[in-house]
Amino acid sequence: MRKVTFFTLGAILGVAFCFLLLYVTGSVLEHFHIRLYESELDQQRNFNLFLLASSAFAIVSGYFFAKRFS
Template sequence: MKKLALFLVGAIAGVLVCFIVFYISGLAFESLGIRLYESEADQQRNFNIFLISSLISFIAGGMLCAKKFA
């Protein structure tokens, strides 16, 4: 049970870090005048990239926390 709880804590922390990185980079690109998408297809591609990176950070954060603190 402890290992599962540690995995979930690490996974949530990993997703939060991923979200913060994407959010800050979006703000930086917007302030520099860089458009991240021109069409709905570009917007969907960016969303898919975010989903994949969120999944990777979820798994990596969970595994790292579970192995480090267990």
């Protein structure tokens, strides 16, 4: 039970870090007038990439968090 708890906590922290990283990156690029999307198709692509990156961050950070603290 302890490993599951730490894995879940690590996954939540990993997704939060991924969101903040991608949000800051988008804000910086927008500041320099670099648009990441021009159409609804581009928005969907970016959202799919966000889901993929969030899943990867959740699994990896959950694994390392559980391994480190349990």
